[in-house]
Amino acid sequence: MTSKDLVIARIMAGQRRFQAAMARDRSSPFFSVNLTMQQLKILFTLRLHGGTGGQELAHLMGVSPATMTGIVDRLVAAHYVTRREDPQDRRVRRVQLTPAGDELIDGLMTAGEEHQTRILSRLSVDELTVVADAMEIMQRALAEDEAAGTEPSRH
Amino acid sequence: MTSKDLVIARIMAGQRRFQAAMARDRSSPFFSVNLTMQQLKILFTLRLHGGTGGQELAHLMGVSPATMTGIVDRLVAAHYVTRREDPQDRRVRRVQLTPAGDELIDGLMTAGEEHQTRILSRLSVDELTVVADAMEIMQRALAEDEAAGTEPSRH
DNA sequence: CCGGTTAGTTTGCCTTACGCTAATATTTCG
DNA sequence: CGAAATATTAGCGTAAGGCAAACTAACCGG
Numbered sequence: 508m509t510s511k512d513l514v515i516a517r518i519m520a521g522q523r524r525f526q527a528a529m530a531r532d533r534s535s536p537f538f539s540v541n542l543t544m545q546q547l548k549i550l551f552t553l554r555l556h557g558g559t560g561g562q563e564l565a566h567l568m569g570v571s572p573a574t575m576t577g578i579v580d581r582l583v584a585a586h587y588v589t590r591r592e593d594p595q596d597r598r599v600r601r602v603q604l605t606p607a608g609d610e611l612i613d614g615l616m617t618a619g620e621e622h623q624t625r626i627l628s629r630l631s632v633d634e635l636t637v638v639a640d641a642m643e644i645m646q647r648a649l650a651e652d653e654a655a656g657t658e659p660s661r662h
Numbered sequence: 663m664t665s666k667d668l669v670i671a672r673i674m675a676g677q678r679r680f681q682a683a684m685a686r687d688r689s690s691p692f693f694s695v696n697l698t699m700q701q702l703k704i705l706f707t708l709r710l711h712g713g714t715g716g717q718e719l720a721h722l723m724g725v726s727p728a729t730m731t732g733i734v735d736r737l738v739a740a741h742y743v744t745r746r747e748d749p750q751d752r753r754v755r756r757v758q759l760t761p762a763g764d765e766l767i768d769g770l771m772t773a774g775e776e777h778q779t780r781i782l783s784r785l786s787v788d789e790l791t792v793v794a795d796a797m798e799i800m801q802r803a804l805a806e807d808e809a810a811g812t813e814p815s816r817h
Numbered sequence: 818c819c820g821g822t823t824a825g826t827t828t829g830c831c832t833t834a835c836g837c838t839a840a841t842a843t844t845t846c847g
Numbered sequence: 848c849g850a851a852a853t854a855t856t857a858g859c860g861t862a863a864g865g866c867a868a869a870c871t872a873a874c875c876g877g
Contacts, residue, residue, distance in 0.1 A: 525800060752844055
């Protein structure tokens with residue numbers, strides 16, 4: 508185990524503790540989601556893909572097109588997605604998140620931000636600067652990671 | 663807007679970008695969860711509370727005791743929770759996560775760790791040290807926050 | 818233009834899960 | 848001992864997902 512590995516392990520342990528503290532916040536939007544798991548999975552999938560055709564979505568979710576029609580019907584009725592004819596191929600129904608759908612996913616993904624902000628507010632300017640530097644470092648590494656290797660694993 | 667606020671805003675924006683990149687990882691365990699939302703909410707609730715009586719759990723979830731009996735039946739059958747008689751009051755059924763239940767919740771809460779570890783591996787030792795320092799700073803602030811004010815908002 | 822293929826929808830059927838009320842049995846406690 | 852509390856069972860209803868089969872509209876190549 509290299510010294511880099513040790514530091515990484517320590518960082519990840521800290522991250523886990525942080526995550527556990529966030530999870531203790533009972534105001535998580537997760538508890539107020541009133542969708543089924545399949546519906547939520549579909550919303551996340553649409554977020555990942557920026558919208559898909561109906562056939563493709565059925566395939567991604569591993570269900571029949573008939574089933575997907577029903578599910579999308581209900582998501583449209585709930586105003587979380589839109590279903591539109593594809594201009595290039597009128598057979599295809601493009602399914603996309605609405606702003607409300609986006610909001611719901613964002614809310615789940617950014618749960619705990621208030622809590623985090625509150626914790627950051629406790630820090631001095633010097634401390635905040637260290638945290639900000641660390642964030643810059645991580646962003647750069649993330650950008651490199653995406654430029655270098657996520658293309659093949661993207662799909 | 664103070665200069666602290668500006669730095670905090672920048673940190674949170676970075677955090678959001680980071681989160682979005684993690685969400686793009688299709689290997690998220692979320693997609694392989696085959697529980698209903700209500701079941702998952704109950705597992706998270708049990709994690710938060712470390713186990714509860716049946717009546718309490720029904721109340722927390724806002725359903726009748728009869729309904730909760732059925733749901734817990736199914737979670738017991740799936741080996742995610744145990745149900746035991748409370749030694750202090752034999753009317754009460756204490757419901758708790760099993761190790762498998764814990765694992766499932768942990769998996770969801772720590773999703774993306776591999777991805778994060780990979781990104782951290784790209785950093786030099788100096789850079790990692792900055793990130794580790796930042797993490798220390800955050801942990802200290804978190805500890806202070808918990809010592810200071812989470813008691814009243816805990817419930 | 819036509820025939821074969823593709824994409825999506827409808828219909829009908831089935832299964833699972835949740836949710837409730839009412840009734841019941843056991844346990845607790847004043 | 849009786850009333851209240853806890854959990855379970857039975858019965859009923861609704862919603863959602865899931866499939867196969869049939870159907871319609873659209874696409875595309877010969």
